[in-house]
Amino acid sequence: MKRVRLAVALVGLVILAMALARVNPYFARENPAGRSLRSGTSGATPDLRALVAHYPLPPAGSVSVENVQGDIEVEGWDRAEVEVAAIKRASGPAANPDDVHIEVEVRERRLVLRTVYPGQSEEPVRVDYRLRVPRQVRLDHLRTVDGSIRVRRIEGSVKAHTLYGDIEQMNVSGSVEARAISGNIAVSLRALPEPPGAVYLDTVNGHVFLSLPSDANADLQLSTVAGRVDSRYALAVSDVPGDNTRRTRLGRGGTPVRLRTIRGDIHVTENEELL
Secondary structure (H helix, E strand, O other): OHHHHHHHHHHHHHHHHHHHHOOOOOOOOOOOOOOEEOOOOOOOOOOEEEEEEEEEOOOOOEEEEEOOEOOEEEEEEOOOEEEEEEEEEEOOOOOOHHHOEEEEEEEOOEEEEEEEOOOOOOOOEEEEEEEEEEOOOEEEEEEEEEOOEEEEOOOOOEEEEEEEOOEEEEEEEOOEEEEEEEOOEEEEEEEOOOOOOOEEEEEEEOOEEEEEOOOOOEEEEEEEOOOOEEEOOOOEEOOOOOOOOEEEEEOOOOEEEEEEEOOOOEEEEEOOOOO
16 A cells, blocks of 8 residues: 555656646736636646746846745746746645636736635645745745745845744845744844844744844844743843843844744854854
8 A cells, every 4th residue: 555655656746847847828928917827737637737937027026925725935046037836736636726726917017926716615725836036026925824935045025924834034135024823934144134124033833043144233132932042142131020022232233133932932043053
Protein backbone atom coordinates (compact mmCIF):
# COMPACT_ATOMS: atom_id res chain seq x y z
CA MET A 1 0.00 0.00 0.00
CA LYS A 2 2.87 2.35 0.87
CA ARG A 3 4.51 1.66 -2.49
CA VAL A 4 1.29 2.51 -4.30
CA ARG A 5 0.96 5.82 -2.41
CA LEU A 6 4.59 6.69 -3.15
CA ALA A 7 4.11 5.96 -6.84
CA VAL A 8 0.97 8.11 -6.95
CA ALA A 9 2.82 10.99 -5.24
CA LEU A 10 5.71 10.81 -7.71
CA VAL A 11 3.31 10.82 -10.65
CA GLY A 12 1.58 13.87 -9.17
CA LEU A 13 4.88 15.76 -8.89
CA VAL A 14 5.76 15.00 -12.50
CA ILE A 15 2.35 16.18 -13.69
CA LEU A 16 2.68 19.38 -11.66
CA ALA A 17 6.10 20.15 -13.16
CA MET A 18 4.76 19.58 -16.67
CA ALA A 19 1.74 21.80 -15.98
CA LEU A 20 3.87 24.65 -14.66
CA ALA A 21 6.06 24.51 -17.75
CA ARG A 22 3.04 25.00 -20.01
CA VAL A 23 1.53 28.47 -20.58
CA ASN A 24 -2.19 28.07 -20.13
CA PRO A 25 -4.24 29.76 -22.88
CA TYR A 26 -6.75 31.06 -20.34
CA PHE A 27 -4.07 32.98 -18.45
CA ALA A 28 -2.36 35.06 -21.12
CA ARG A 29 -0.82 38.52 -21.17
CA GLU A 30 -3.55 39.94 -23.41
CA ASN A 31 -6.33 39.52 -20.84
CA PRO A 32 -7.96 42.92 -20.18
CA ALA A 33 -8.33 44.47 -16.73
CA GLY A 34 -11.05 42.95 -14.59
CA ARG A 35 -11.47 39.77 -16.63
CA SER A 36 -12.08 36.55 -14.68
CA LEU A 37 -9.61 33.82 -15.55
CA ARG A 38 -10.43 30.14 -15.35
CA SER A 39 -8.07 27.23 -15.67
CA GLY A 40 -8.08 24.91 -18.63
CA THR A 41 -8.05 21.13 -18.38
CA SER A 42 -5.51 20.06 -20.97
CA GLY A 43 -2.63 18.03 -19.54
CA ALA A 44 -3.78 18.32 -15.90
CA THR A 45 -5.17 15.77 -13.48
CA PRO A 46 -8.84 16.15 -12.43
CA ASP A 47 -7.82 17.58 -9.01
CA LEU A 48 -5.04 19.98 -10.12
CA ARG A 49 -4.73 23.00 -12.40
CA ALA A 50 -1.65 25.12 -13.10
CA LEU A 51 -1.83 28.62 -14.57
CA VAL A 52 1.01 30.88 -15.74
CA ALA A 53 0.93 34.49 -16.99
CA HIS A 54 3.07 37.63 -17.33
CA TYR A 55 1.99 41.23 -16.81
CA PRO A 56 4.10 44.37 -17.42
CA LEU A 57 4.64 46.50 -14.32
CA PRO A 58 7.08 49.36 -13.63
CA PRO A 59 9.48 48.93 -10.68
CA ALA A 60 7.55 51.47 -8.56
CA GLY A 61 4.20 49.77 -9.16
CA SER A 62 2.10 47.81 -6.68
CA VAL A 63 0.91 44.21 -6.41
CA SER A 64 -1.85 42.75 -4.25
CA VAL A 65 -2.96 39.14 -3.76
CA GLU A 66 -6.24 38.34 -1.99
CA ASN A 67 -6.41 34.62 -1.32
CA VAL A 68 -8.53 32.40 0.93
CA GLN A 69 -7.00 28.95 1.23
CA GLY A 70 -3.42 28.53 0.08
CA ASP A 71 0.07 29.97 0.25
CA ILE A 72 1.48 33.14 -1.32
CA GLU A 73 5.14 33.32 -2.36
CA VAL A 74 6.74 36.45 -3.85
CA GLU A 75 10.31 36.89 -5.04
CA GLY A 76 11.96 40.00 -6.48
CA TRP A 77 13.75 40.00 -9.83
CA ASP A 78 15.28 42.48 -12.27
CA ARG A 79 12.46 42.68 -14.82
CA ALA A 80 9.71 45.25 -15.30
CA GLU A 81 7.00 42.59 -15.27
CA VAL A 82 5.20 40.21 -12.94
CA GLU A 83 5.23 36.48 -13.50
CA VAL A 84 2.25 34.74 -11.92
CA ALA A 85 1.94 31.01 -11.36
CA ALA A 86 -1.24 29.83 -9.67
CA ILE A 87 -1.75 26.20 -8.70
CA LYS A 88 -5.28 25.06 -7.89
CA ARG A 89 -5.75 21.79 -6.00
CA ALA A 90 -8.93 20.03 -4.96
CA SER A 91 -9.00 19.22 -1.25
CA GLY A 92 -11.43 16.29 -1.66
CA PRO A 93 -13.30 14.20 -4.22
CA ALA A 94 -16.25 16.61 -4.31
CA ALA A 95 -14.11 19.70 -4.99
CA ASN A 96 -13.57 20.91 -8.55
CA PRO A 97 -10.69 23.33 -9.36
CA ASP A 98 -12.66 24.64 -12.34
CA ASP A 99 -15.28 26.05 -9.96
CA VAL A 100 -12.72 28.52 -8.60
CA HIS A 101 -11.48 31.34 -10.78
CA ILE A 102 -8.92 34.11 -10.41
CA GLU A 103 -9.88 37.70 -11.04
CA VAL A 104 -7.11 39.88 -12.43
CA GLU A 105 -7.23 43.66 -12.24
CA VAL A 106 -4.57 45.28 -14.40
CA ARG A 107 -3.84 48.98 -14.38
CA GLU A 108 -0.85 51.01 -15.51
CA ARG A 109 0.98 50.75 -12.19
CA ARG A 110 -1.09 48.19 -10.30
CA LEU A 111 -1.83 44.47 -10.41
CA VAL A 112 -4.45 42.79 -8.20
CA LEU A 113 -5.12 39.04 -8.04
CA ARG A 114 -8.22 37.67 -6.28
CA THR A 115 -9.33 34.12 -5.62
CA VAL A 116 -13.11 33.87 -6.14
CA TYR A 117 -15.19 30.93 -4.92
CA PRO A 118 -18.71 30.23 -6.27
CA GLY A 119 -20.60 30.12 -3.00
CA GLN A 120 -19.99 27.72 -0.14
CA SER A 121 -18.31 24.35 -0.51
CA GLU A 122 -17.68 21.62 2.05
CA GLU A 123 -14.44 20.74 0.25
CA PRO A 124 -12.82 23.99 -0.84
CA VAL A 125 -10.17 24.26 -3.51
CA ARG A 126 -6.69 25.32 -2.44
CA VAL A 127 -4.92 27.97 -4.53
CA ASP A 128 -1.18 28.56 -4.15
CA TYR A 129 0.38 31.65 -5.75
CA ARG A 130 4.01 31.96 -6.88
CA LEU A 131 4.98 35.45 -8.08
CA ARG A 132 8.15 37.07 -9.37
CA VAL A 133 7.97 40.84 -9.28
CA PRO A 134 10.24 43.91 -9.77
CA ARG A 135 12.40 44.30 -6.66
CA GLN A 136 11.23 47.86 -5.96
CA VAL A 137 7.54 46.96 -6.10
CA ARG A 138 5.09 47.76 -3.30
CA LEU A 139 3.31 44.69 -2.02
CA ASP A 140 0.23 46.54 -0.82
CA HIS A 141 -1.83 43.56 0.33
CA LEU A 142 -0.81 39.91 0.58
CA ARG A 143 -3.73 38.24 2.32
CA THR A 144 -4.80 34.67 2.92
CA VAL A 145 -7.00 33.02 5.52
CA ASP A 146 -5.45 29.56 5.71
CA GLY A 147 -1.92 29.57 4.35
CA SER A 148 1.59 30.91 4.72
CA ILE A 149 3.18 33.97 3.10
CA ARG A 150 6.82 34.10 1.98
CA VAL A 151 8.60 37.13 0.52
CA ARG A 152 12.20 37.33 -0.71
CA ARG A 153 14.46 40.05 -2.09
CA ILE A 154 11.98 42.94 -2.10
CA GLU A 155 13.07 46.57 -1.67
CA GLY A 156 9.60 48.16 -1.50
CA SER A 157 7.04 48.06 1.30
CA VAL A 158 5.33 44.80 2.27
CA LYS A 159 1.97 44.22 3.98
CA ALA A 160 1.22 40.58 4.74
CA HIS A 161 -1.77 39.24 6.69
CA THR A 162 -2.83 35.65 7.42
CA LEU A 163 -5.08 34.03 10.00
CA TYR A 164 -3.63 30.51 10.08
CA GLY A 165 -0.10 30.28 8.73
CA ASP A 166 3.43 31.58 9.00
CA ILE A 167 4.87 34.76 7.50
CA GLU A 168 8.47 34.81 6.32
CA GLN A 169 10.25 37.78 4.76
CA MET A 170 13.92 37.38 3.92
CA ASN A 171 16.41 39.95 2.60
CA VAL A 172 13.83 42.75 2.41
CA SER A 173 14.01 46.50 2.95
CA GLY A 174 11.34 49.15 3.23
CA SER A 175 8.31 49.29 5.51
CA VAL A 176 7.06 45.92 6.77
CA GLU A 177 3.69 45.03 8.25
CA ALA A 178 3.15 41.37 9.10
CA ARG A 179 0.16 40.17 11.11
CA ALA A 180 -1.03 36.65 11.95
CA ILE A 181 -3.48 35.06 14.36
CA SER A 182 -1.95 31.60 14.63
CA GLY A 183 1.50 31.39 13.12
CA ASN A 184 5.14 32.42 13.43
CA ILE A 185 6.60 35.57 11.88
CA ALA A 186 10.24 35.71 10.73
CA VAL A 187 11.74 38.78 9.04
CA SER A 188 15.31 39.46 7.92
CA LEU A 189 15.87 43.13 7.02
CA ARG A 190 18.65 44.08 4.63
CA ALA A 191 17.99 47.73 5.46
CA LEU A 192 15.54 49.65 7.62
CA PRO A 193 13.09 52.09 6.00
CA GLU A 194 13.61 55.78 6.58
CA PRO A 195 10.93 57.55 8.69
CA PRO A 196 7.97 57.66 8.36
CA GLY A 197 8.52 54.05 7.37
CA ALA A 198 8.09 51.44 10.12
CA VAL A 199 8.29 47.73 10.94
CA TYR A 200 5.31 46.08 12.66
CA LEU A 201 5.30 42.33 13.40
CA ASP A 202 2.25 41.09 15.28
CA THR A 203 0.93 37.59 16.03
CA VAL A 204 -1.36 36.15 18.69
CA ASN A 205 -0.29 32.52 18.90
CA GLY A 206 3.25 32.22 17.56
CA HIS A 207 6.87 33.27 17.82
CA VAL A 208 8.43 36.41 16.31
CA PHE A 209 11.94 36.43 14.82
CA LEU A 210 13.66 39.59 13.57
CA SER A 211 17.13 40.04 12.11
CA LEU A 212 18.33 43.65 11.84
CA PRO A 213 21.26 45.25 9.99
CA SER A 214 24.22 46.00 12.25
CA ASP A 215 23.96 49.77 11.61
CA ALA A 216 20.23 49.98 12.38
CA ASN A 217 18.81 53.31 13.60
CA ALA A 218 15.55 52.32 15.23
CA ASP A 219 13.29 52.66 18.25
CA LEU A 220 12.75 49.04 19.24
CA GLN A 221 9.66 47.94 21.18
CA LEU A 222 9.01 44.31 22.15
CA SER A 223 5.98 42.85 23.90
CA THR A 224 4.94 39.29 24.81
CA VAL A 225 2.40 38.13 27.39
CA ALA A 226 3.17 34.42 27.79
CA GLY A 227 6.64 34.11 26.30
CA ARG A 228 10.22 35.22 26.69
CA VAL A 229 12.37 37.81 24.93
CA ASP A 230 15.78 36.88 23.56
CA SER A 231 17.74 39.88 22.31
CA ARG A 232 21.40 40.91 22.00
CA TYR A 233 20.38 44.46 22.88
CA ALA A 234 19.99 45.91 26.38
CA LEU A 235 16.27 46.46 26.92
CA ALA A 236 14.50 48.67 29.44
CA VAL A 237 11.39 47.16 31.00
CA SER A 238 8.38 49.43 31.57
CA ASP A 239 7.75 50.39 35.20
CA VAL A 240 4.01 50.65 34.60
CA PRO A 241 2.15 47.82 36.41
CA GLY A 242 0.84 45.26 33.91
CA ASP A 243 2.94 46.64 31.04
CA ASN A 244 5.50 44.05 29.93
CA THR A 245 6.83 46.11 27.03
CA ARG A 246 10.61 46.30 26.60
CA ARG A 247 12.21 49.21 24.79
CA THR A 248 15.57 50.41 23.51
CA ARG A 249 17.03 52.85 20.99
CA LEU A 250 19.42 51.57 18.36
CA GLY A 251 21.90 54.06 16.89
CA ARG A 252 20.24 57.42 16.37
CA GLY A 253 16.77 55.89 16.53
CA GLY A 254 13.94 57.19 14.37
CA THR A 255 12.38 54.17 12.65
CA PRO A 256 9.68 52.48 14.78
CA VAL A 257 10.20 48.72 15.09
CA ARG A 258 7.44 47.02 17.07
CA LEU A 259 7.20 43.30 17.75
CA ARG A 260 4.28 41.79 19.62
CA THR A 261 2.92 38.34 20.44
CA ILE A 262 0.51 37.04 23.05
CA ARG A 263 1.55 33.39 23.35
CA GLY A 264 5.03 33.13 21.94
CA ASP A 265 8.68 34.14 22.22
CA ILE A 266 10.48 37.07 20.59
CA HIS A 267 14.01 36.72 19.18
CA VAL A 268 15.99 39.71 17.86
CA THR A 269 19.41 39.30 16.22
CA GLU A 270 21.69 41.04 13.75
CA ASN A 271 22.07 39.90 10.16
CA GLU A 272 25.48 38.41 10.86
CA GLU A 273 23.91 36.03 13.37
CA LEU A 274 21.76 33.03 12.65
CA LEU A 275 18.04 33.78 12.77
